[in-house]
Amino acid sequence: MADFIVSLLTGLSSAAAMFLVASGLSIIFGVTRIVNFAHGSFYMLGAYIGYTLVQAIGSTGIGFWAAVLIAAVAVGLIGVVMEILLLRRIYKAPELFQLIATFGVILVIQDVTLWVWGPEDLVGPQAPGLKGAVFILGKPLPEYDLALIAISPLVLLGLWALFKLTRWGTLVRAATQDRQMVAALGVNQRWLFTGVLFLGSALAGLGGAVQIPKGGADLLMDFNILAAAFVVVVVGGMGSIFGAFWAALLFGILQTFGIQILPNSTLVLMFLVMAVVLIFRPWGLLGIPESVLQIPSGPPERPLRPALPRVRALAGAACAVLLALPIVHLVFPEVVGTFTLVLVIEIMVFVLFAAALHFIMGPGGMVSFGHAAYFGGGAYAAALLVKFADAPFELAFWAAPVGGALLAFLFGWFCVRLSGVYFAMLTLAFAQIAWAFVFQDMPGSVLKTFGIADEYGAPLKITGGDDGLNDIWPSQWASARVSYYYITVGLSVAALWIMRRILYAPFGYTLRAGRDSPLRAAAIGIDLTRHRWLAFAISGAFTGLAGSLFLFSKGSIFPTTLEIARSFDALLMVLLGGVQSLFGPIFGAAALTWLNDLFSVLSYWRFLLGVTIIALVLLLPQGLAGFAGTRLGRRLRLARPEEMAT
Amino acid sequence: MTEATGAPVLELTGVDTFYGRAQILSEVSLEVRRSEVVALLGRNGAGKSTTIKSIIGLVRPAKGEISFEGKPIQGLESFQISRLGLGYVPEDRRVFTSLTVAENLEVGRQPRRENAPEWTHDKLFALFPNLAAMSDRLGGLMSGGEQQMLTIARTLMGNPTTILLDEPSEGLAPVIVEQVAKTILDLKAQGLSILLSEQNLHLSTLVSDRAYIIEKGRIRYEGSMAELAENEEIRAAYLMV
Numbered sequence: 100m101a102d103f104i105v106s107l108l109t110g111l112s113s114a115a116a117m118f119l120v121a122s123g124l125s126i127i128f129g130v131t132r133i134v135n136f137a138h139g140s141f142y143m144l145g146a147y148i149g150y151t152l153v154q155a156i157g158s159t160g161i162g163f164w165a166a167v168l169i170a171a172v173a174v175g176l177i178g179v180v181m182e183i184l185l186l187r188r189i190y191k192a193p194e195l196f197q198l199i200a201t202f203g204v205i206l207v208i209q210d211v212t213l214w215v216w217g218p219e220d221l222v223g224p225q226a227p228g229l230k231g232a233v234f235i236l237g238k239p240l241p242e243y244d245l246a247l248i249a250i251s252p253l254v255l256l257g258l259w260a261l262f263k264l265t266r267w268g269t270l271v272r273a274a275t276q277d278r279q280m281v282a283a284l285g286v287n288q289r290w291l292f293t294g295v296l297f298l299g300s301a302l303a304g305l306g307g308a309v310q311i312p313k314g315g316a317d318l319l320m321d322f323n324i325l326a327a328a329f330v331v332v333v334v335g336g337m338g339s340i341f342g343a344f345w346a347a348l349l350f351g352i353l354q355t356f357g358i359q360i361l362p363n364s365t366l367v368l369m370f371l372v373m374a375v376v377l378i379f380r381p382w383g384l385l386g387i388p389e390s391v392l393q394i395p396s397g398p399p400e401r402p403l404r405p406a407l408p409r410v411r412a413l414a415g416a417a418c419a420v421l422l423a424l425p426i427v428h429l430v431f432p433e434v435v436g437t438f439t440l441v442l443v444i445e446i447m448v449f450v451l452f453a454a455a456l457h458f459i460m461g462p463g464g465m466v467s468f469g470h471a472a473y474f475g476g477g478a479y480a481a482a483l484l485v486k487f488a489d490a491p492f493e494l495a496f497w498a499a500p501v502g503g504a505l506l507a508f509l510f511g512w513f514c515v516r517l518s519g520v521y522f523a524m525l526t527l528a529f530a531q532i533a534w535a536f537v538f539q540d541m542p543g544s545v546l547k548t549f550g551i552a553d554e555y556g557a558p559l560k561i562t563g564g565d566d567g568l569n570d571i572w573p574s575q576w577a578s579a580r581v582s583y584y585y586i587t588v589g590l591s592v593a594a595l596w597i598m599r600r601i602l603y604a605p606f607g608y609t610l611r612a613g614r615d616s617p618l619r620a621a622a623i624g625i626d627l628t629r630h631r632w633l634a635f636a637i638s639g640a641f642t643g644l645a646g647s648l649f650l651f652s653k654g655s656i657f658p659t660t661l662e663i664a665r666s667f668d669a670l671l672m673v674l675l676g677g678v679q680s681l682f683g684p685i686f687g688a689a690a691l692t693w694l695n696d697l698f699s700v701l702s703y704w705r706f707l708l709g710v711t712i713i714a715l716v717l718l719l720p721q722g723l724a725g726f727a728g729t730r731l732g733r734r735l736r737l738a739r740p741e742e743m744a745t
Numbered sequence: 746m747t748e749a750t751g752a753p754v755l756e757l758t759g760v761d762t763f764y765g766r767a768q769i770l771s772e773v774s775l776e777v778r779r780s781e782v783v784a785l786l787g788r789n790g791a792g793k794s795t796t797i798k799s800i801i802g803l804v805r806p807a808k809g810e811i812s813f814e815g816k817p818i819q820g821l822e823s824f825q826i827s828r829l830g831l832g833y834v835p836e837d838r839r840v841f842t843s844l845t846v847a848e849n850l851e852v853g854r855q856p857r858r859e860n861a862p863e864w865t866h867d868k869l870f871a872l873f874p875n876l877a878a879m880s881d882r883l884g885g886l887m888s889g890g891e892q893q894m895l896t897i898a899r900t901l902m903g904n905p906t907t908i909l910l911d912e913p914s915e916g917l918a919p920v921i922v923e924q925v926a927k928t929i930l931d932l933k934a935q936g937l938s939i940l941l942s943e944q945n946l947h948l949s950t951l952v953s954d955r956a957y958i959i960e961k962g963r964i965r966y967e968g969s970m971a972e973l974a975e976n977e978e979i980r981a982a983y984l985m986v
Contacts (some may be wrong), residue, residue, distance in 0.1 A: 266851060273841045273852045280839045283801055284853045285827035285903050 102237035105296045106355050109236070111251075112244035113313075114351025116142070118251045119306030120324050121331035123345040129275040129338040130295045135195045136667075137204040139325030145307025146210060146223075146316035147216050153224055153311060160228040171305035178300025182293050185713065190292075192720040199674045200716045202667065205321060206695065206709030207642070210314060212701070213318060215473075220318075223311035243312050249593035250309060254302070255344050261298075262340075271295060275338060300471035326366065326531070326663060330373045333524040337387020345384060367535035370528040374513070377525045381517045394662045405603075409736045410682075410727070420590050422445075425581040433546060440580055441652075444587045446692045448649045451591040453672035453684035454598060455641035460679045462602050463634050464614030465515070468493055468523040469530025470642055470669050475661035476533055477503030477643025478650040482568040492574040496647050503643020504636050506533070511635035515628055528739065529664055538658040540564040571650060588647050594641050599681055601637065653711065675715060677722020686723040752815070752937050753778050754907050755831070756798070760809030760819075761854070761960075764797045769795045770962045772809070777907065781944050782933050784953035784970060785942045787986060792962040793942035794836050797911045800940075801833040802826045813907070817986065830858050832905030837896040840892045840899075842885030846876055849884050849895055853902035861906040869898045876977045890921035897928060907938040914945040925952045946984060950974050958983045 124138045133331055152166035168712040181204055188196050201486060211667025229246055232239040262268035274281045274291055282288050307320070315319075331350060335342025350369050357368045376384065406414070428435040452474055459465040480502025490498070510529040517525055535541070543558035555557055562568070572578055601607055612620040613627045620627055650656050659665065668691070694711060698704035719725050727737035752775035760926070762770040772794050777783045792905045802812055802823040811819040813844050818826050827833065830944045841849050850866060857863040879887070884895065893913055900908060900935065909938035914922045922945065929939060929952045943949045949956065956973045958966035960983050966973070973979060 266854075269844065269848050269851050272848075273844055276841050276843060277839055279803060279823070280835065280841075281852060282823040283803060283827055283835070285824050285855050286852070287824045471854045727816065 101238040102476055105238040105240050106359075107352060108242060108248060110352035110355035111348060112247035112351070113354060114347040115247040115251045116306040116310040116314075116324070117327055118344055118347035118349060119254060119309070120303045120328040121335070121347055122254070123302030123306075124328050124430050125332045125335070125338055125340060125343050126258075126271075126302070127299035127518075128332070128556050130271055130278075130331060131186065131190070131292055133201070134195065135201050135299070136198060136325065137181065137201040138299070138303050138328060139321035139323070140205050140208040141174050141178060142175060142307040142324045142328075143212060143301035143316070143318070143320040144310055145170050145216055145304030146314075146320060147212055147221070147307075148173050148304070149308030149311050150221050150223060150316050151216075157224065158227060160226075164230075164628070167305065167308040171301045171307040173305070174304025175297040175301030178296040178303075179293055181300075182296035186296070187289070189720055192716075193553070195678070196674055196716070196720065196722070199671055200713055202671055203709040203712035203716065206705040206712070209318065209321065210703045210706035210709070216316070217320065221314070222316040226312045229312075239744075243594050247309065247313070248277075250430075251347065251496070254305075255340065258340050267291075267294065268518060282302040299661040310342040317686075322663070326527075327369060329524060329527070330369045334376050334383055335372050337381030337520055338387075339385040340384070342383055360718060361650060367531060367539075371529040374525060374528045375515060377521060377528070378513055382520055383521075388730065392515050394616055414682075414735075418592060421592070425568070425584050428581070437580060439709070440584050440697060442693070443697075444584055444648075444652050445742065446689050447587050447591040448645050448652065449672060449688040449692045450685050451594055451648070452642055452645040452669050453676065453688035454595055454681075455638045455677075456669045457673045457678065457681070457684040458598050458602070458641065459631075459638045460673055461524070461636050461681070461683070462607055462614065463631060463638075465518075465631060465635065466523045466670075467514075467526040467638075467666075468670065469526035469528070469533075469663075469666050470638075471663070471665035472526075472530035472533040473503040473507050473639040473642040473663050474665065475658070476506045476646070476647070477501075477639075478656050478660060479562060479568070479644035480535060480643070481647050481650055482571050482656045485571050486568055487561075492572075492577065492651065496573075496651065499647030499650065502642045503646060504640035507639020507642075508632075508636045511632050511639070515631040515635055519641075527663065530661065533662065534658060534661040537562045537661055538564060562658075565658065567655055569655040570613030571656070572654050573651045577651075583652060587652065590644065590648065594644055598637075598641060602681065606630070606633075671712075675712065675722060677724035679721065680724035680727070682727075683722050683724035690723060751779055754814055755798070755940065756810075756812050757800070758810045758812075760796070760799055760806045760811060762795055762804055762806045766950075768805070768962065770799065773799075773959070773962070773964055774966070775940075775957050775964060777938050779938055780933060780936050781955065782929060782939045782941060782953045784949040785940060785959060785971075786830040786944070786949060786956055786973075787942075787959040788967075788984065793959060794911055795962075796959065797833070797909045797940070798835075801828075802908060803833065810901040820836070822894070827903060827905075829944065830861055830904070830906040832903050832908040834896050834897070834900045834908060834910045834913060836915060838889075838892045838896045840884035840887070840895055842883065844884055845881050846884065846887075846895060847880045849899050852904050853899035855903040858904045860907065861904045863904055864901045866964070869874045869901060872928065873898055890917050890924070893917060893925065894919070894928075900916055901932075907940070908932065910939055910941045912942055912944065914943065914948050919931065922948055944984075946980070 120142050121140065122136060127135050149167055150169035152170055153163055155165045157163040185200055185204070186197060189200060193314065226243050226246070231244040232241050233245065262272060270281060270286055270291055274288060278288055327350070331343055331346045335346035344642070353368060353372065421443070424435055425440060428440060455472045456467060459467060477499035481495045481499040482499045484495040495594065510526070514522055514525045514529070540562045541560065542561040546552070547558040550557065553581060573583060577583055609620070609625055611629050613625065613630060617627055646660070649660070672687035672691050674682045674687070675691060676683030694708060698707045701707060715723070722730060726732050755777040758774050760770055760773040761768065773796055775785070785793050787794060795804060799806045802821055806819055808819060809819070813826070813829055813831055835927065841852060844852070847866065850869065856974055875891055876894055876898060884892065887895065897913070913925050917925065929941065933939060941949065941953060955969040956968065956970045957964050958979065965983055967980055
């Protein structure tokens with residue numbers, strides 16, 4: 100009993116940071132409609148700045164709490180800087196485009212933090228006056244945990260008062276519902292947005308600063324909390340602070356008890372709970388249905404039109420260059436080296452991956468945050484077939500697209516019923532579950548429970564966990580660099596062409612109709628859920644194909660191919676390329692893969708990549724493919740006169 | 746009806762507005778003088794709402810001039826235009842459904858203006874007795890008529906000198922329309938100028954001094970409301986459905 104109570108209290112205390120970060124995220128999204136990926140970075144900055152301040156002035160109780168508060172305010176101001184310099188310029192960009200900008204900010208902050216505080220994890224000092232422990236039924240509980248338990252309700256109360264009792268809060272709530280109307284009533288939204296960014300970022304900073312005595316500061320904090328915060332926000336209900344509070348408590352407790360049952364899989368447990376909640380309550384525990392929240396933002400999507408002759412010619416020329424490269428390589432190896440071929444193979448793999456994601460994201464309007472599941476999942480299907488069934492390359496290769504499709508078929512059944520951010524989050528949850536399945540070698544564990552294990556009684560190595568699966572190569576005829584190059588280029592170009600055909604066929608029209616007006620599409624007799632489901636599975640198949648090409652080009656596969664970061668890479672490629680054009684993902688994937696390769700040899704490559712991404716976002720708010728719509732692009736006859744970038 | 750005089754408070758000259766490539770307004774010119782109620786009449790899709798939205802800055806005109814109290818306002822942002830004392834009552838009411846009546850009014854509040862009547866919650870509740878009884882009710886839980894009253898009251902909280910009323914009678918029962926008419930006349934008596942976009946000829950005839958008729962984005966008729974009421978031919982050409 101004593102153990103139980105202490106565990107419960109520990110759980111409540113670990114909810115504090117999660118609640119603070121999640122409430123900030125929720126507030127920012129509610130008003131600005133921006134999914135702020137940099138929110139985890141603000142949390143991390145809160146911890147680092149807090150650490151430095153506590154070192155300087157935190158020797159007394161007052162000094163410690165002052166340091167924590169100053170850190171929160173400082174992070175709030177950093178949020179303001181981001182809003183004024185960056186977000187303000189791109190509020191009118193297509194939905195979700197701002198996401199890439201905040202992703203650029205993540206990269207910049209990572210390297211700045213590394214540069215200022217160094218790579219070592221910092222161990223947080225204890226809070227003066229709260230160093231001891233209290234005994235509950237004879238079991239010790241750190242005093243600081245009690246302070247953390249008290250913080251969440253206090254902040255909740257403060258936020259409630261701010262939103263309910265002040266004019267500013269009333270304006271923010273009104274703007275959450277109808278920004279235009281608020282402006283037409285004489286409110287300068289700009290400062291409202293800046294204020295919201297301050298509040299949200301300061302909450303993240305506070306979350307980072309208060310947890311220093313428990314967790315210190317390290318460079319992985321940003322992504323670790325980001326996933327958890329998203330889960331909390333979505334389970335609680337987008338925009339509901341009370342929802343975030345209850346969800347954070349739920350997960351805090353779940354984590355504490357989860358560690359005792361399933362060590363190192365608490366995050367998976369969170370995603371599992373989120374998946375269950377979203378299946379039964381698609382808008383979270385205390386949220387309101389998305390349809391009510393939806394506010395038209397950005398210009399409507401332009402209809403897809405056949406490519407102009409000039410564009411077709413360029414695409415043909417690009418294909419010709421791709422086909423000619425290996426020949427040049429054989430004749431003049433010093434002009435086109437092996438390295439170039441390897442890079443082009445990698446680029447084509449990601450072009451295919453990004454195009455498959457774009458297939459549902461652009462024309463389907465379904466933004467998947469977890470597409471790595473089908474990339475890595477497909478690749479693992481092929482790899483397992485080689486490892487355990489000795490399948491030949493020619494057979495195993497096709498297991499990946501089939502595997503990707505089946506996986507997408509399974510996960511998609513749940514996901515396609517949701518829309519918007521909730522859809523994105525559920526896909527992310529499934530991807531995390533797939534990742535854990537591979538990373539923790541669950542098949543091995545399952546077999547062990549049935550008594551199947553190795554001679555020492557340890558679980559069999561099936562997916563190989565962290566070690567991955569190695570030594571998986573194509574057959575002799577395909578293994579030479581040039582042969583594999585042609586396989587990759589041939590298959591990915593064919594796949595791109597097939598996807599394009601599908602999108603210009605009635606199936607594609609239906610998909611776009613469903614994206615633009617779900618109600619009207621349903622009213623003319625379209626079974627939208629079925630179409631979206633099918634599209635999701637098709638996308639899964641092509642993503643799996645990309646995974647297969649990736650696997651056999653590397654010869655091995657690791658759980659990292661299913662990571663969140665991999666999903667985000669694909670998302671970034673599509674968004675950077677431009678969601679509104681079928682050529683977008685091609686440009687985005689090529690540019691990002693190339694930039695990654697170019698910068699990866701440099702020591703502060705994240706900073707450079709981040710700055711480049713931010714610059715591209717500011718210069719081409721319609722994505723790279725949006726270049727066609729610029730004045731220069733139209734002069735070069737890459738776009739019709741009416742397709743002018745706005 | 747009193748005859749309004751003096752320079753126009755609100756004046757549009759040759760305004761063109763586009764949605765994408767589609768031209769919605771062509772060379773729209775109109776004016777509203779002080780303490781005058783001007784009706785902008787036309788069928789669905791004629792360009793009434795777009796005219797109003799062009800004035801308040803929710804859509805940007807491509808060409809032409811809009812001036813308010815002698816100052817050009819085209820190109821300004823909505824909040825700046827609103828702060829000059831130009832109130833906007835949108836056609837689909839756009840009440841903040843998750844805010845209470847009192848909070849909806851608070852969003853509209855602006856500092857008082859010298860040349861405009863000052864509105865407080867109490868004065869507004871006197872004008873709209875229904876609202877007083879439900880000041881803690883959520884906007885989303887009100888009837889259409891109550892929401893219409895709330896939108897007008899919300900705009901008045903900004904102490905405007907001129908109001909743009911976009912189809913206030915839409916979807917309302919005749920008895921509520923009478924109430925809207927009474928409110929408009931009340932406001933006019935307090936010295937406010939009103940541009941009223943309407944399809945409801947009955948309401949317009951009750952309250953307006955002058956009228957414009959817009960069709961396919963062009964002003965087709967301009968004259969006093971009394972003349973228009975007599976002129977069967979014009980009404981048949983531009984207003985009958």
